[in-house]
Amino acid sequence: MPTRPLEKVLYVEDDEDIQRIVRMSLERVGKMSIEVVGNSTLAIEAMKAYKPDLVMLDWMMPEMDGPAVFRKMKEDPEVADLPVVFITAKASSRELDTLIAMGAKGTISKPFSPKDLPDQLRTFWSNLPD
């Protein structure tokens, strides 16, 4: 378990409405800081600039989908070690399993509960190694 609490989250998501809800959820319910990136091709740059504790990736996005962003992160040592949680409307357990196999720290299914979302993220955070 990391010694410090989860504070900064970067969220990569193309849907602006969901961006807004997640921002409200994490800021108002979870009392965290959140940075949202709408264009997934800019995600890595944003990570380097914002230096989040944890990255939330949407799966289905135009141009570059979540898994592609994730693979690209692994090639870049500066962001390769950032813990990643996928948030996806795909419900099949097989698909979720492949994300975990790729090294994701957790998955959250859409629709998610904005009330519970910060707690879910903190649970993943607390399960991380030091």
Next chain:
Amino acid sequence: MDLLNAPAQSLREAPNLALLDGAGQKADPRRILADRVEQLYDQLWIAIVGAFAIGGIATFELWEPRFGGLVLFWWGLVMLMTFASAGLLLSYRRSRSKLAEADQWMRWLGLSALAIGSVWGFAGAVFFPSHTGEQQVFLAFLIAGVVTSGIPVFAGSWPVYAVFAASVLAPFAYVLATFGNRLFTELAILVPVFYAVSVAIAYRLSNVFATGYRLRYAYSELTDDYRELNKRLGKQLLELEEAGRQVEASGRKLALFADRAPIAVLEIDVEGEIQQINPAAEVLFGYAATELIGQPIEVLVAADARAEFAAKWRAIVDTQIPMMAQLINNIRHDSLDIVCEWTVTPLVSPDGRILSVVAQGRDMSRQLEAERMKKEFTSTLSHELRTPLTSIIGSLELVNSGVLGDVTKDVLDLTVIAERNGQRLLDLINDLLDVEKIRAGKFDLAPAVLEIDDVLEEALVLNRAFATRYQVRLTTIGSLPATQIYADRKRLIQVLTNLLSNAAKFSPQGETVEVALEDRGAAVRVSVHDHGPGIPESFRAKMFTRFSQADSTTTRQQGGTGLGLAICKHLIEIMHGRINYQDRDGGGTTFWFEIPKYTPSNNNEKEA
């Protein structure tokens, strides 16, 4: 094929008649003997009548007052022999054992011949020395005549004739030889020669008769066999005609099937050349039959699928095994690509040759397109509906949770309703997706070793808020030592949520829903007891089928899609358990399911 084979097989059996092997058995020497005996008896009346008449004439001719007594005695002997022989003839005629006792009858006949012959011999021996020269000539003529005419009468059996002739000639020859007259002595020497010649003739005749009888039998057997053969041929001809009619009828039927079938039927020879096609094939490929017949089948296969097709064709021709449900990319006359499903059957002759290959196909393009669209629709349902629902439910939840600050009571009432119905819409979508996955057989499980009471506790926590809305309390009764099961946690909670929310929905306000865990040996049983109105009789049969709710009004009153229990049943069953319900004493219903306990041995293969 059977129709064609049946007559051919019976024809092959045809030469297997009793004609050759049966002939020898029927030429029975006993029957030939019996026939010869019968012939002898048939002619015996000639000897009897002859003896009667000649005896009378001879008595008259040889009458001498000096020997009156002796002549009359002889005549008496002739009569006796005549009547005895007539008696023998009569008893033979009446006999029923002509065949079985033929040799006995032959012996009796021999005795009769001996007796008659002896009477004549007696005449020769007794009257020749005592009578005048004229009468001696008469006697000599008589005896020669009797011996000669005996030949045809007794020709059926030369030994009988030999006995007869010997009994006539021997006493006469003896008398001639001892008479003292040189001429008579010389005549006596001639008698055995005459005897030998007569017996030889009788022997020849008797052989001719015997051969005649054998031939007669052979002939009758031939005609019997011929008749039998004729009968069988006639029967086979009828069978052949019938088979021919059947073949023709089934041929017509097949032609009708092929002509009117909505499925394309092609007959292709072993070289891959099209022999025949039906109207459906013409429509499917846009060719006239005349354009396709004689063409290689490859003209109907899309260029990029030809290598694969050639391999399949080889396999069919080599193994002679039919292929079913083969999807092949075909090409129409108008160059349009279509995907067809083919059933390909080689027609194999009894000697193992492929006569032709029959291919039956139908256009699957539309069906495959429909399946693709359905899959796409399912995926759209999953993603495109969930995304806006995420926003709707998420927004409302944030408002309703109060973290954004207070709203007026009226607004809150409405946003709560909106959130609840958004949730209901989401449940419906999830249920529909689950049903679709069940239907497509694509339900993925993520099983793990779980503590059942742990799972149950989580389900209770998740559903408590829902139950509270119906003013129903969820409680557990009894306790169970920690028991491990091997199941998909998320799916098990889905089942529990379904049962708990149903129980809450159908319980009267203020009631409790009790949940119990029970050890059932190899399995653990989870029971959910409610105090609801029970399940209507009419609804029981379709409890676990899709889209069933007790009545359509409950759908509106209680929400839900009617899919829940069908999904639960499927989920429990793919986790190797079972699910059912029973009425509770004093009202209410118990829904329960059982899941096998986890033991490392019986779950090894699932963990692997």
